[in-house]
Amino acid sequence: MNDTPDTEPTRILIIDDEASFTRMVKLNMQNAGNYVVETLNESLQARMVAKQFKPHIILLDVVMPEADGGDVATTLRESEQTKNIPIIFVSAMVSRKESHRGLYRSGGEYFLAKPVSSDLLVDAIHQVLNA
Template sequence: MARKILLVDDEAGFTQLLKMNLEKSGDFEVTIENDSTKAIATARSFQPDVVLLDVVMPGMDGGDVQAQFQSDSILNRVPVIMLTALVDSAELSAGAVAQSGSSIVLPKPVDLSLLLRVIDEATGAA
């Protein structure tokens, strides 16, 4: 059965190409949400196995979305992988990522083979 991945990122082009790559690389069903304020609603209806979450987004940042997921009794069990183009380590630790606790953080540009490996580990498919 295809694993379900939810992409939450305001960069429409990036999500579009990431979806194409993921679907080409494995048996994934990928849904895109470019509006972070709708992430929780989309996740509730899509029921993903893993969430790939951007950090810096207008409306709601990755940390806020992560907090929403954690306070949801079903979604709090869904692993979250954070993707960020932040380069400043001080900014990283001051920002949302530090609050994300157990989340995995991967830098943008994303190494696709690394991402696939992390997805496998997170979804217990490794």
């Protein structure tokens, strides 16, 4: 997906229980290019919202009170409508080494450390969507 005005905007779903994080990322992404961003602060609604919004990519917090990111990802992958949507797991619970690497893969999954700059986030989204 590129961010020229005459192309379809990239739809991003952000699932994180921290409303301040989702607001900040939504604002940064909308200012960064041709993105439509939907935020969700309750992980139990993830599959329903993903089916309705049809995101190109999902940013998913790892640690949430209702259902953790792994459970949410499993639920999304069980549905025909959402199973092929790429997911980037986002977490503040990473090692110092990991926090400086930007986007990385582990066990076939993509991860980013919080806090994440909007430039790094845009780069990570492009890497995953173009992989």
